[in-house]
Amino acid sequence: MKTLTGIGAMIRVALRRDRIQLPLWIILTGGFLAVAVPTWKGVVQTEEDLRAAIELFAVNPAARLFGIASGGESIGEFVMLEAFATLSIVAGLMSFLLVVRHTRKNEDTRRAELIGSSVVGRHAGLAAALILAVFANVLLATAIAIVLIANGLAVTGSIAMSLGVAGVGISIAGVAAVTAQVYSTSRSASGMAGAVLAAMFVLSGAGNMLGRYDEATVWVHSAWPSWLSPIGWGQQMRPFAENDWWLLGLSVAFFLVLSMAAFWLATRRDFGMGLLPEKPGPARAAPGLVNPFGLVWRLQRGVFFGWAIGMVAFGVIYGSISGEIEGFMAESETARELFEVIGGTEVMLDAFIVAITGIIGMLLGVYILQVTLRMRREEADGQAEALLATALSRCRWMASYIFNALLGVTLLLFIISLSAGLVAGLVLGDTAHWLGEITAATVVYLPALMVLAGVVVAVFAFLPQKTAMIGWSVFAISVICGPIIGDMLDLPEAVLNLSPFTHIPQMPAESFNAAPLLIMLGVALGLFILGLIFFRRRNLNLSSG
Amino acid sequence: MGTPGNVIKISGLVKRFGKTLALDEFNMSVQGGEVHGFLGPNGAGKSTTVRILLGLLRRDGGEVKLLGGDPWRDAVSLHRRLAYVPDDVKLWPNLTGGEVIDLLGRLRGGLNPGRRAELIERFKLDPTKKCGTYSRGNRQKVALVAAFASDVELYLMDEPTTGLDPLMVLTFREYVKQARDNGSTVLLSSHIFADVEALCDRLTIIRSGKCVQAGTLAELRHLTRTKVHVESEKPITGLDRLQGVHALEQNENEAEFHVDVDAIDDVLRHLVNFKIKALYSAPPSLEEIFMGHYGEEMPSGEQAGVSEVSK
Ligand SMILES: Nc1ncnc2c1ncn2[C@@H]1O[C@H](COP(=O)(O)OP(=O)(O)O)[C@@H](O)[C@H]1O
Numbered sequence: 001m002k003t004l005t006g007i008g009a010m011i012r013v014a015l016r017r018d019r020i021q022l023p024l025w026i027i028l029t030g031g032f033l034a035v036a037v038p039t040w041k042g043v044v045q046t047e048e049d050l051r052a053a054i055e056l057f058a059v060n061p062a063a064r065l066f067g068i069a070s071g072g073e074s075i076g077e078f079v080m081l082e083a084f085a086t087l088s089i090v091a092g093l094m095s096f097l098l099v100v101r102h103t104r105k106n107e108d109t110r111r112a113e114l115i116g117s118s119v120v121g122r123h124a125g126l127a128a129a130l131i132l133a134v135f136a137n138v139l140l141a142t143a144i145a146i147v148l149i150a151n152g153l154a155v156t157g158s159i160a161m162s163l164g165v166a167g168v169g170i171s172i173a174g175v176a177a178v179t180a181q182v183y184s185t186s187r188s189a190s191g192m193a194g195a196v197l198a199a200m201f202v203l204s205g206a207g208n209m210l211g212r213y214d215e216a217t218v219w220v221h222s223a224w225p226s227w228l229s230p231i232g233w234g235q236q237m238r239p240f241a242e243n244d245w246w247l248l249g250l251s252v253a254f255f256l257v258l259s260m261a262a263f264w265l266a267t268r269r270d271f272g273m274g275l276l277p278e279k280p281g282p283a284r285a286a287p288g289l290v291n292p293f294g295l296v297w298r299l300q301r302g303v304f305f306g307w308a309i310g311m312v313a314f315g316v317i318y319g320s321i322s323g324e325i326e327g328f329m330a331e332s333e334t335a336r337e338l339f340e341v342i343g344g345t346e347v348m349l350d351a352f353i354v355a356i357t358g359i360i361g362m363l364l365g366v367y368i369l370q371v372t373l374r375m376r377r378e379e380a381d382g383q384a385e386a387l388l389a390t391a392l393s394r395c396r397w398m399a400s401y402i403f404n405a406l407l408g409v410t411l412l413l414f415i416i417s418l419s420a421g422l423v424a425g426l427v428l429g430d431t432a433h434w435l436g437e438i439t440a441a442t443v444v445y446l447p448a449l450m451v452l453a454g455v456v457v458a459v460f461a462f463l464p465q466k467t468a469m470i471g472w473s474v475f476a477i478s479v480i481c482g483p484i485i486g487d488m489l490d491l492p493e494a495v496l497n498l499s500p501f502t503h504i505p506q507m508p509a510e511s512f513n514a515a516p517l518l519i520m521l522g523v524a525l526g527l528f529i530l531g532l533i534f535f536r537r538r539n540l541n542l543s544s545g
Numbered sequence: 546m547g548t549p550g551n552v553i554k555i556s557g558l559v560k561r562f563g564k565t566l567a568l569d570e571f572n573m574s575v576q577g578g579e580v581h582g583f584l585g586p587n588g589a590g591k592s593t594t595v596r597i598l599l600g601l602l603r604r605d606g607g608e609v610k611l612l613g614g615d616p617w618r619d620a621v622s623l624h625r626r627l628a629y630v631p632d633d634v635k636l637w638p639n640l641t642g643g644e645v646i647d648l649l650g651r652l653r654g655g656l657n658p659g660r661r662a663e664l665i666e667r668f669k670l671d672p673t674k675k676c677g678t679y680s681r682g683n684r685q686k687v688a689l690v691a692a693f694a695s696d697v698e699l700y701l702m703d704e705p706t707t708g709l710d711p712l713m714v715l716t717f718r719e720y721v722k723q724a725r726d727n728g729s730t731v732l733l734s735s736h737i738f739a740d741v742e743a744l745c746d747r748l749t750i751i752r753s754g755k756c757v758q759a760g761t762l763a764e765l766r767h768l769t770r771t772k773v774h775v776e777s778e779k780p781i782t783g784l785d786r787l788q789g790v791h792a793l794e795q796n797e798n799e800a801e802f803h804v805d806v807d808a809i810d811d812v813l814r815h816l817v818n819f820k821i822k823a824l825y826s827a828p829p830s831l832e833e834i835f836m837g838h839y840g841e842e843m844p845s846g847e848q849a850g851v852s853e854v855s856k
């Protein structure tokens with residue numbers, strides 16, 4: 001096959017370029033599981049606890065988004081319910097980013113043009129990317145299986161579950177191989193593959209929600225949409241129960257068919273082009289774009305809307321579970337203890353609200369970082385150079401990022417409060433009450449999130465090259481020393497106090513306390529002012545060339 | 546418009562990046578209404594100078610005046626009066642070229658819609674395409690359209706022709722001349738002599754952060770020498786005694802040298818005597834000019850294209 005000449009070299013180049021990224025995906029996923037699985041095992045220590053927890057998953061249609069009950073007998077099944085959908089999405093993200101990176105993105109950056117001119121067949125690049133994707137998924141599955149087996153879960157089930165995850169990964173790799181031929185930019189190719197991944201999740205989730213629950217056997221029979229999705233195929237394998245291996249064949253076939261389609265499409269287009277030309281955009285800027293605030297909003301509104309959808313979905317699930325939480329807690333002693341530690345109250349529903357708002361509040365730190373770290377990216381990439389050479393002052397430029405981050409995160413806090421409050425009101429009655437409780441418990445996180453933004457802004461002014469590294473580290477430390485993980489790890493008071501999240505009043509279990517919030521507000525403002533003053537005084541850190 | 550006197554006045558400018566001394570007591574002055582060439586090999590310090598003029602970088606020593614102000618302190622008000630085209634422009638991949646032109650124009654203080662349309666047409670730019678799909682040349686065009694569509698007193702352009710195809714370079718030159726005719730001042734940096742030669746009234750040559758030459762084109766005539774490579778059947782003699790021949794290197798039947806424009810005729814007449822087999826001529830690269838002049842090694846850069854003249 002002349003079209004595959006040079007594939008060995010291509011794989012070596014690709015492996016070299018991914019030598020940090022790929023291990024990171026695998027180690028972080030394995031690490032997450034290594035931390036999470038013992039926690040989950042802690043929640044369901046007795047057979048009754050286990051059955052109660054799995055029944056909760058089975059009766060609650062929102063929880064079925066993530067998986068289906070298959071007997072209620074093994075801890076592995078509980079882990080499958082908790083983790084499979086998330087792991088599938090991680091494998092999917094890893095796979096489509098990898099394939100697009102080594103195909104479409106190569107062409108975008110003209111790297112492949114150089115490769116294309118030496119002795120490399122026209123299909124070698126795509127084939128190398130697909131082989132690498134399979135390899136990465138096998139590694140990921142191995143890591144998952146090792147962690148599961150090491151935690152004492154059934155060997156066959158562990159292998160079935162991890163191969164199910166890899167099945168989703170290679171399926172999406174096939175999808176990305178096709179989108180990389182169809183679209184002419186890596187952004188569109190990744191975007192479309194990401195949309196297909198989301199659709200797979202929605203299909204499997206919808207099929208499970210519409211399915212039928214058989215109480216006697218603790219078994220959810222999914223409706224047909226689940227069978228259209230590789231995530232659904234993985235769940236229908238029912239690892240730890242039936243281990244139906246043949247379903248893996250569906251994923252492999254799906255991958256092979258799409259790969260062949262991609263090779264065929266590649267012969268029908270010119271190098272550097274997609275089958276579909278990029279959609280033309282507006283020839284003139286809308287009035288809202290031509291000011292610094294509008295520009296930043298435009299650059300990251302996609303990220304915001306992604307979060308907004310996530311917040312609505314999370315709110316619906318969280319609101320709908322609230323109705324069953326008392327019952328579940330009544331049955332499971334260990335879960336009850338866990339929530340008491342996290343929530344610091346014996347009123348289970350309050351403890352539940354504290355735990356969930358804590359997770360959301362801290363999670364939104366990621367959004368703060370996504371917006372504020374963009375400053376550094378634009379400085380390093382060079383867009384800031386063109387902007388700051390216009391009559392735009394550095395202060396206004398920086399302020400537009402701060403303002404965007406804070407406005408966006410405030411909206412997200414209200415969006416989840418609204419969605420969770422309304423659904424909780426539907427389930428529990430007294431909508432106004434729950435809306436108020438949940439909104440208060442959520443919005444108090446804003447000052448801590450502002451401190452995080454302040455840290456990034458200040459670091460950016462003093463140590464621009466380290467902004468991302470320090471920003472993410474501070475976030476990670478704040479989460480680890482924060483109210484949930486910190487409490488579970490039993491960290492000493494002094495260490496817990498390092499995290500701004502520790503100082504948030506844990507409403508509704510605790511009463512509102514303005515003092516720490518005002519102090520954090522002051523700290524945040526101080527950091528912003530420091531950042532604004534010292535960014536004005538430093539050299540821009542521009543690439544030379 | 547037209548600003549009388551010095552639009553840019555730099556004296557004793559020093560800039561360090563860690564241990565690298567990027568600018569070492571650099572001097573330059575640009576007068577109002579002129580097109581000023583800023584010539585130097587890669588890494589000489591051109592971009593650094595321009596970025597200091599824009600207040601993007603802070604100087605470590607020396608004096609800099611721009612349009613009568615201090616580029617660091619008065620950055621924002623000065624930027625209203627100038628337009629900048631960066632070296633290797635980076636744009637936002639998901640905005641269209643048209644959006645970026647409007648954005649940069651508006652933030653600079655507004656642009657002329659009629660000229661905007663005309664420039665887009667002349668530079669053959671598709672303003673509805675996303676910047677992520679543009680080649681380097683097209684990104685360059687976006688920055689050029691945004692700059693030329695603003696009526697400003699000063700244009701700072703850092704290697705603006707890199708990535709443009711030859712036809713577009715001609716269009717570019719036309720607009721630079723038009724800007725000068727309207728009384729604006731243009732600072733044009735480049736590492737290729739031909740770019741500067743076609744447009745500039747005066748020029749400054751920078752090398753390793755120092756100003757090595759400054760003056761009008763006529764004063765720097767030696768830069769317009771031609772590089773000649775000749776092979777002959779008979780051994781070549783007597784070249785070293787001719788007027789206007791520089792940097793001669795030869796062995797028996799082969800010679801390479803630089804020749805002043807007004808001496809070309811004499812030299813060719815002389816060469817005919819040796820039965821020429823091949824003759825190539827090309828404008829020398831900046832590096833070669835400096836080597837001829839100073840007998841020093843230069844860090845390697847691009848070579849000028851070679852064109853065959855006869856045989
Ligand atoms: N941000 C920077 N950090 C470190 N060194 C730099 C930086 N910018 C420029 N330099 C160095 O300063 C010198 C001048 O660079 P530059 O002004 O970009 O040259 P030119 O534009 O003439 O090619 C070079 O040696 C370059 O490596």
Ligand SMILES: [Mg+2]
Pocket residue numbers: 545588591592593632703704
């Ligand atoms: Mg430069």
